[in-house]
Structures are given as C-alpha cells and as structure tokens.
Amino acid sequence: MSAACEAAAAAGPARLARDAAAGAAERAGTATMALAPAQGMSVRGLSVSYGRIPAIMDVDADFPLGAMTAIIGPNGAGKSTLLKAALGLVPRLTGEVRVLGRPLERARDLIAYVPQRASVDWEFPARVIDVALMGLYRRKGLWRLFDRNDRRRAMECLAMVGMESFARRQIGELSGGQQQRVFIARALAQDAQAYLLDEPFAGVDAATERAIVAVLRQLRDAGRAVVCVHHDLSTAPVYFDRALLLNRVVVAQGPTAETLTPRNLRLAYGGRLETAATP
Amino acid sequence: MSEFLRALTLNAGYNAALVAVGAALLGAAGGAAGTFVGLRRRALATDAAAHATLPGVAAAFMLMAWLGGDGRWLPGLLAGSALSAALGMWLADRMAARTRLPEDAAIGAILSTFYGLGVVLLTVIQGMNAGKAAGLSGFLLGQTAGMLRAEALTIAAAGALAGLIAFALRRPMTLVCFDPGHAAAMGVPVRAVDLAIMGLAVGVTVIGLKIVGLVLVVALLIVPPAAARFWTDRVEAMTALAALMGAAAGWIGAALSASAQDMPAGALIVLTAFGLFALSMLAAPRRGALAALAARRAVRRRMLLRQGLAALARGAAPGDAAQLRALRRAGMIGPDGAPTARGLAAAAEVARDMRRRSFLRGGYALDAGLTEFLTRDDGLTPLERMLAPDQLAALDAAMASGGEAP
Structure with a gap:
C-alpha cells in the first residue's frame, strides 16, 4: 500500500493496516478464487431493458477485492450497460447490487466510476486540478471550501498518473490520453474500494495504456476491486486476473485463462471470432 | 450625457x-x-x-x-x-x-x-x-x-x-x-x-x-x-x-x-x-480575437527564431532577413550579427531539442508507444509540454544508451 494518493487519504494507520491485510488476504485468495460475495462488489439477478429490448438479462457477477476484472463481449453485448446498471445510472428491471455487503445506495463512497472519455464536453471551463478536486465531493459536501490539504491530495493523485505538471492547464488543451489520465486521477481522489472503468484504453496511446495499467495494478495490490470494460482480447489475459464474458447473459466468468477459452469466446461472439480470438 | x-x-x-x-x-x-x-x-x-x-x-x-x-x-x-x-x-x-x-x-x-x-x-x-x-x-x-x-x-x-x-x-x-x-x-x-x-x-x-x-x-x-x-x-x-x-x-x-x-x-x-x-x-486575453491574432504573430516570431538559432547551431549564418530581425530583437545576435552568449546557449538548446525530436521521429516514438506524439507534434511546442516527465526521462535515457539518433 505504497500508493501516495491513498497514503494521503484522511485516514489513520489503522486503515492502512487494514488495507495491507486485505491485500495480503486477497493475493492468497486469488489462487483459489473462492471469495465470499461480501468481499467486493456483487451483482445478483441484474436485468436492464431499453424500451422492449432487453439489454442484459439476469446477470450474476462478482468483482472481488484485490483483483482486476475485465468485462468482455461483442458490440451491443451490454458491457457498458452492466457497468452503468451496477452503478445505478440506468434503471434496473430486476436485481440488486452490493458493495462490501452494503446496498448500492449506502455504498456511494466505496465506488469510483470512470466513464468513457467521449461522454463529456472537454471545452468545459475547468483546469486539470479542478477535475481531480471533483473526486473529493463526498468528502467536502456542499459547503466546505477546498483547502491546502485537498489541493495537495489532488496533486498527489495527478502525480500518480504523471499529470502533475499539467495541473493548471485547461482540460480542452489535453490530448486524449492525457484526458483519460485526468479522469483516472479524479477516481483516485475518491479513495474508493471498487473502481469501475468504461473502456479506459479506448483511443489512448500505448504509453498511456501502460501508465494506466500500472496505476490499476497498484490499486489491485492495495486490495481494491478494479473492473474494466475491455475490448482487446489480446491484452485481456495480460492485464486482468479475472474475466466476465458477456453477451446479454453471462457466458462465463472466473480466472481469465479459464474463462477466455476459444470455446467460450465462440459461444459469446457467436462463432464469428474463430480466427481472431484464438490466442 | x-x-x-x-x-x-x-x-x-x-x-x-x-x-x-x-x-x-x-x-x-x-x-x-x-x-x-x-x-x-x-x-x-x-x-x-x-x-x-x-x-x-x-x-x-x-x-x-x-x-x-x-x-x-x-x-x-x-x-x-x-x-x-x-x-x-x-x-x-x-x-x-x-x-x-x-x-x-x-x-x-x-x-x-x-x-x-x-x-x-x-x-x-x-x-x-x-x-x-x-x-x-x-x-x-x-x-x-x-x-x-x-x-x-x-x-x-x-x-x-x-x-x-x-x-x-x-x-x-x-x-x-x-x-x-x-x-x-x-x-x-x-x-x-x-x-x-x-x-x-x-x-x-x-x-x-x-x-x-x-x-x-x-x-x-x-x-x-x-x-x-x-x-x-x-x-x-x-x-x-x-x-x-x-x-x-x-x-x-x-x-x-x-x-x-x-x-x-x-x-x-x-x-x-x-x-x-x-x-x-x-x-x-488568450480567448479573444485580438489575442488570437497576437498569438499567430508570436508563433511566426518563434518559428523564425528557431530557424535562426538552428542556423547558428550549425555554425551557418542565418540567410533570411526576417530570421535575422527576429534574432536581433530577441538579443540572440549583436548589432554586428555575431551571436551573443545568450544566443549561443539558446542555439545549443534548440540543437538538443532537434536531436530529441529526430530521435523520436526516427523510431523511438513507435518503440515507446508514443504514437500520440507522432500525430500531435508540431515541431515547435516544447517537448516538456508534449510528454509527461517520466516519458521525457525515458527518452533521454534511451538516447544516452542508444547513442546517436538513427
């Protein structure tokens, strides 16, 4: 738990010790993958429909602490929808979501969401540090002004993604990869237990992708749950401990190597992927 | 009234x-x-x-x-x-x-x-x-x-x-x-x-x-x-x-x-x-129409200055009258046309930047996954503003170990 950002969190040594213990327990647990649902984020019986067409049906999923999980599936499989429904951003028809055993509505400060970069207007009047400070909203509430500690914390989170020298830059002047790094810094400032990212590697260069993966691994090693909607089947086994293969229903989930088998991929992609998917 | x-x-x-x-x-x-x-x-x-x-x-x-x-x-x-x-x-x-x-x-x-x-x-x-x-x-x-x-x-x-x-x-x-x-x-x-x-x-x-x-x-x-x-x-x-x-x-x-x-x-x-x-x-300032006009002129001045300094670094005399004017106005050359101490330092800086850029463009950018640099580089923006500090340090390390740019 060496992450500067977390170390700066308004938390005592007790919290750091607990994080370290959780991280150790989790690393021990990854071997067996036998985890109680309370140890992370769990989704049970989740269904969403846009109009008459069901987007996802009856999804059970576990995103354990101390693991990086990829949500993988063809276009239109409902990957982003699963993420959004798990965060309560789109209405669910059925199902429930728990984070560390708590129902979603009482777990808002345990989760951090990184939306797709294209979902916001980057001409918005904000500097890089202002976006990082937005992650502190739950800590500061409506009224309290940001103080020196908050700014230092935001700078530390920017430093984790290599953006501290851009703090005073207008966000519209950033490249795509830099924008993604700022989004990650905002999530880091939230100091959450579960990090949910919607295609964090879309449209960023390889160097940024490596930097983001390094930060996500730091979070995993500190015992956080990391969940990414992911497109690239070739990097999935390298980056992720676990995978959830989705095509409106869950096709398979578990350790990446056991989940992304050629057979499972054919089942998820409808056989269209035979040449591309075989590792 | x-x-x-x-x-x-x-x-x-x-x-x-x-x-x-x-x-x-x-x-x-x-x-x-x-x-x-x-x-x-x-x-x-x-x-x-x-x-x-x-x-x-x-x-x-x-x-x-x-x-x-x-x-x-x-x-x-x-x-x-x-x-x-x-x-x-x-x-x-x-x-x-x-x-x-x-x-x-x-x-x-x-x-x-x-x-x-x-x-x-x-x-x-x-x-x-x-x-x-x-x-x-x-x-x-x-x-x-x-x-x-x-x-x-x-x-x-x-x-x-x-x-x-x-x-x-x-x-x-x-x-x-x-x-x-x-x-x-x-x-x-x-x-x-x-x-x-x-x-x-x-x-x-x-x-x-x-x-x-x-x-x-x-x-x-x-x-x-x-x-x-x-x-x-x-x-x-x-x-x-x-x-x-x-x-x-x-x-x-x-x-x-x-x-x-x-x-x-x-x-x-x-x-x-x-x-x-x-x-x-x-x-x-910055976003206004007049500021945009001024910024355009400033970019032209910086381009002329860079070209002039590059010539100084090669030991050649800047041929272009506009380049000479820009160099003189910035105090890089004296009234006699000879480079000042500041001019020599700036010329060395430009030479280093050009070495870094040609190393990047010579293939390092691809090897290091800095593809975004290749699409965004205008040849003028300081590298410190285009690359993160860790990326810049890695570039210098690669240049030092790999010797000259290809």
Whole structure:
C-alpha cells in the first residue's frame, strides 16, 4: 500500500493496516478464487431493458477485492450497460447490487466510476486540478471550501498518473490520453474500494495504456476491486486476473485463462471470432 | 450625457433609481444562474419557458379580476407565469421522453403554442374590460415607466435570492454540468440538481418579465455567461464574472433608458449586455480575437527564431532577413550579427531539442508507444509540454544508451 494518493487519504494507520491485510488476504485468495460475495462488489439477478429490448438479462457477477476484472463481449453485448446498471445510472428491471455487503445506495463512497472519455464536453471551463478536486465531493459536501490539504491530495493523485505538471492547464488543451489520465486521477481522489472503468484504453496511446495499467495494478495490490470494460482480447489475459464474458447473459466468468477459452469466446461472439480470438 | 451620468449615479429620480437597482440585481441573478443553464445546454429550453409564461400571466389576471381583486397585482401575475412556464417545461420534457420527437422539436412546439395561447388570452382580456388591462402587454417587452416601489423591491429581493441560490449550489451544479454520469455514481441527485438549474432559469425569467419582458429575458441568462467564458477557464470565476457583467448591463441599460425618454429599458439592457460580450470577444486575453491574432504573430516570431538559432547551431549564418530581425530583437545576435552568449546557449538548446525530436521521429516514438506524439507534434511546442516527465526521462535515457539518433 505504497500508493501516495491513498497514503494521503484522511485516514489513520489503522486503515492502512487494514488495507495491507486485505491485500495480503486477497493475493492468497486469488489462487483459489473462492471469495465470499461480501468481499467486493456483487451483482445478483441484474436485468436492464431499453424500451422492449432487453439489454442484459439476469446477470450474476462478482468483482472481488484485490483483483482486476475485465468485462468482455461483442458490440451491443451490454458491457457498458452492466457497468452503468451496477452503478445505478440506468434503471434496473430486476436485481440488486452490493458493495462490501452494503446496498448500492449506502455504498456511494466505496465506488469510483470512470466513464468513457467521449461522454463529456472537454471545452468545459475547468483546469486539470479542478477535475481531480471533483473526486473529493463526498468528502467536502456542499459547503466546505477546498483547502491546502485537498489541493495537495489532488496533486498527489495527478502525480500518480504523471499529470502533475499539467495541473493548471485547461482540460480542452489535453490530448486524449492525457484526458483519460485526468479522469483516472479524479477516481483516485475518491479513495474508493471498487473502481469501475468504461473502456479506459479506448483511443489512448500505448504509453498511456501502460501508465494506466500500472496505476490499476497498484490499486489491485492495495486490495481494491478494479473492473474494466475491455475490448482487446489480446491484452485481456495480460492485464486482468479475472474475466466476465458477456453477451446479454453471462457466458462465463472466473480466472481469465479459464474463462477466455476459444470455446467460450465462440459461444459469446457467436462463432464469428474463430480466427481472431484464438490466442 | 449629463442626464445619463445622473441616472448612473441614481440621481435621476426615485423611479429611475428603483429600476436601476432592480435591473442590476436581476442581471446578477441572470448571469449566475445562466452560467449553469448554458453549461447544461438548456438555453433553448429556457427561451421556451420564457414564452410559456404568457398564458400564465393572462390567466392569473383573469382569475384575480374574476375574484374581484386587482388583476395587475404583480406577485399574483408572477406566480401565474411561473406555473405556466413550469407546465410548458414539463410538457416538453414528457413529449421528448415519451415520443420519438427530438427534444428541440418538442421545445419549439411548446414555445410557439403557449405563446400563441397567451396572445389569444391577452386579446380576450382587452376585449373584456378595456383600460383595466393596460400594462399587461408590457410583459412582452418589459415596461419600467411607472413601476411601483413594492414591485421594484420584489424584483430586487427575488433577484438577490436567485443569485444566492446559484452561488450556494455551485458545486453540485458544476459536477452535474461537467459529467452527469460520474456525478450520479458519486450519489449527487442529478434530477434534483437539474430541477434546481431549471428552477433558477424560470425564476430569473419570471422576475425579469416586468423589466425586460418575456421575449428578451433569455438574453440575460445567455449573454453574460457567454461573455464571461472568454475571460476565464474556471466555473467559479465564470459565475462571478457573469453575475458582475449581468449587473453592469442591468444598471447601465436602466440608466440609458432613464436618460432617453421612451427608450425601453429591457432592450437597452440586452444591448448593453451584448456590448460587453462583443468587447470580451475582441479583447479577452488568450480567448479573444485580438489575442488570437497576437498569438499567430508570436508563433511566426518563434518559428523564425528557431530557424535562426538552428542556423547558428550549425555554425551557418542565418540567410533570411526576417530570421535575422527576429534574432536581433530577441538579443540572440549583436548589432554586428555575431551571436551573443545568450544566443549561443539558446542555439545549443534548440540543437538538443532537434536531436530529441529526430530521435523520436526516427523510431523511438513507435518503440515507446508514443504514437500520440507522432500525430500531435508540431515541431515547435516544447517537448516538456508534449510528454509527461517520466516519458521525457525515458527518452533521454534511451538516447544516452542508444547513442546517436538513427
């Protein structure tokens, strides 16, 4: 738990010790993958429909602490929808979501969401540090002004993604990869237990992708749950401990190597992927 | 002119002073609330709300007159207008949500229908009891002549209140305007915040009916924030500046109207606000048109300087007269054309930058995954601004170990 950002969190040594213990327990647990649902984020019986067409049906999923999980599936499989429904951003028809055993509505400060970069207007009047400070909203509430500690914390989170020298830059002047790094810094400032990212590697260069993966691994090693909607089947086994293969229903989930088998991929992609998917 | 100065200093009579203070507070509220209306892209919806106030005004007048009261009692008229504006907004929202109609079409349909209904009701009122309805049509374009003290105080107090609410809710409103998905995931009540933004917009609209009128009032919400955006990259500064510009437009516009008989205050306020916008568009540093022109010239100077320094670094004499001029003006060469100490240092710096860039372009950028550099590099922006510090350190390390650039 060496992450500067977390170390700066308004938390005592007790919290750091607990994080370290959780991280150790989790690393021990990854071997067996036998985890109680309370140890992370769990989704049970989740269904969403846009109009008459069901987007996802009856999804059970576990995103354990101390693991990086990829949500993988063809276009239109409902990957982003699963993420959004798990965060309560789109209405669910059925199902429930728990984070560390708590129902979603009482777990808002345990989760951090990184939306797709294209979902916001980057001409918005904000500097890089202002976006990082937005992650502190739950800590500061409506009224309290940001103080020196908050700014230092935001700078530390920017430093984790290599953006501290851009703090005073207008966000519209950033490249795509830099924008993604700022989004990650905002999530880091939230100091959450579960990090949910919607295609964090879309449209960023390889160097940024490596930097983001390094930060996500730091979070995993500190015992956080990391969940990414992911497109690239070739990097999935390298980056992720676990995978959830989705095509409106869950096709398979578990350790990446056991989940992304050629057979499972054919089942998820409808056989269209035979040449591309075989590792 | 002296009449204008007297009005500007609140010395042009009691009524003019009331109007000026009321208009200034209204302008401040419009600027502050309008900042968030614009960032949430609700400007068109707000214009529809403004037009949807008319049937409410007329219906409230009829109801109050029917009940035997004074049909022109301002708080009653404002309550009626707010109700019908809210109804119009709600209908447009439902139409867009429940049918395949695009939102702007729904808003446009509501805007014109409500306005048409209002005009019909106004005509009915004028036919019913001529004379008594006088002043009601003043809500179209605003009417400040003969404004009562109580009316001005109502407008001033409501304007101040709307401004305070906008200030108090700026943090959740900022979060929702920038990234509603992320805000909702953090537990910000996005629907409630959206309601607050539209509530403020309708509030300013209703308060502004008497002074500016429903046709022009949307300008108070749109123009000052648009002007303020030129001067700052921060929401909080933009809100404060938009409020300040709105207040100035209200105050100056009201003073202009008081000094020139029969000039409508509302139109003059809006024109003053546009003047501030035009000034901002031209003169703002960085984002303004003049600054853009200056920036263009500065880039040309830097290019010439770089070319000249590159020549110095090669030990050649800069051939181009423009390059020589740029070098001399920057103190890189003396009057005799010989490089100064500063010039030599700068030339060495340019040489290092060129080595780094050619190493990057020679293949390192591909190997290190800096593909974005390849698409974005303009050859002039300092590398410190294009690459993160860790990327730059890795580049120098690779150059040091790999020897010369390929």
